Ligand code: B12
Ligand code: SF4
């Protein structure tokens with residue numbers, strides 16, 4: 001209740017957000033983004049790689065001023081939704097890849113957007129007035145971690161993740177801009193980083209993607225390489241990708257703030273099946289177009305084209321170090337996309353599959369032939385690992 005005896009609108013908003021299943025929610029004032037300069041410096045250093053949309057003036061300017069997104073905005077509601085941290089244990093010995101945890105269930109963009117729209121509707125009903133609002137998640141030009149930290153949802157950690165103590169970093173963030181005057185629920189001073197002297201995440205990154213604590217060079221990050229980057233993956237980074245097919249969780253897996261059970265994740269974000277978490281790479285390499293469409297329907301995986309997914313599958317198969325991957329990779333040599341064939345060649349090279357590589361030496365595409373030539377001399381590939 002406010003001092004006048006009527007319900008406090010901010011408390012009402014937070015109560016509705018919690019009732020809708022958000023694990024954390026806070027209200028922050030409309031003010032300049034605090035770390036905009038860090039974002040601009042990150043772009044200027046080229047660390048965004050091919051994510052050119054981030055550097056467009058419209059995106060850069062909007063990240064500085066929330067009112068660009070909703071002129072009438074009077075408050076920002078920041079929320080966090082937890083996803084499942086538990087890895088399923090498959091009851092077989094198939095060659096399995098890994099999908100990052102946030103992408104194993106219903107696409108969080110859809111879940112978050114629907115939930116934010118529901119929040120706006122219920123707030124309007126509760127306050128008895130129409131509410132102009134704008135939901136934002138991920139691709140909207142909002143410095144999401146900055147605002148979540150400003151709202152006291154958690155602290156920015158050395159791996160650049162927003163860690164919400166109690167729930168950890170396995171949370172996705174969302175924001176709702178509203179034209180209602182709401183008292184902030186967060187103190188003006190955001191939570192301080194709590195990493196202390198720990199640097200496990202920085203040391204665990206297989207591609208050395210951290211320039212320093214709090215600064216990531218996206219161009220080296222497996223998440224970027226498998227999702228955002230749609231061209232040829234630099235040769236020197238392929239082995240370090242391991243069996244990640246979509247995203248990477250390594251710098252979160254080692255974090256002590258993610259140890260233990262955590263809070264129950266959102267039901268819609270739970271893995272749909274083992275295949276959506278740890279897919280059978282051999283089956284995925286041969287999956288038909290319609291079957292793939294069904295498999296990725298309403299998941300974040302639908303965001304990458306089929307040839308990019310198969311490129312990732314080829315790299316992961318090469319990194320299994322297991323000769324059982326060779327027939328699947330040989331199948332990928334017949335894929336119409338040179339992008340897929342280039343990576344299949346590399347993977348066959350990793351597995352020492354000389355006969356298959358020799359067949360690819362006559363490929364119609366110059367890049368594929370160059371990839372064959374970049375493998376060790378074909379004479380070195382006489383025997384196949386067992
Ligand atoms: C581009 C992008 C990426 C890029 C670059 C990531 C990066 N670290 O910059 C790539 C493709 C690599 C990526 C990967 C992932 N992403 Co991403 N990504 C984004 C996106 C669209 C923009 C991020 C951005 O602006 N980066 C530029 C840097 C400069 O900004 P920043 O990461 O926010 O970093 C802040 C801090 O580092 C801080 N800072 C700078 N210097 C200092 C110094 C100190 C001392 C401190 C305390 C802070 C600090 O200032 C920055 C601005 O606030 C956001 C959504 C959004 N609109 O914000 C999602 C987002 C950050 N991603 C998200 C997720 C889930 C991931 C992955 C976990 C997915 C996965 N499993 O594969 C990985 C995690 C990799 C990692 N360690 O960051 C979530 C993160 C949720 C959380 N708990 O933090 C977001 C918020 C999307 C969402 N709506 O939930 N992502
Ligand atoms: S997501 Fe993986 S590759 Fe990217 S910074 Fe973290 S550990 Fe490194």
Ligand code: SF4
Pocket residue numbers: 157158159194195198199200201202254255256257
């Ligand atoms: S692993 Fe250590 S340094 Fe990295 S985010 Fe977690 S607490 Fe911070």
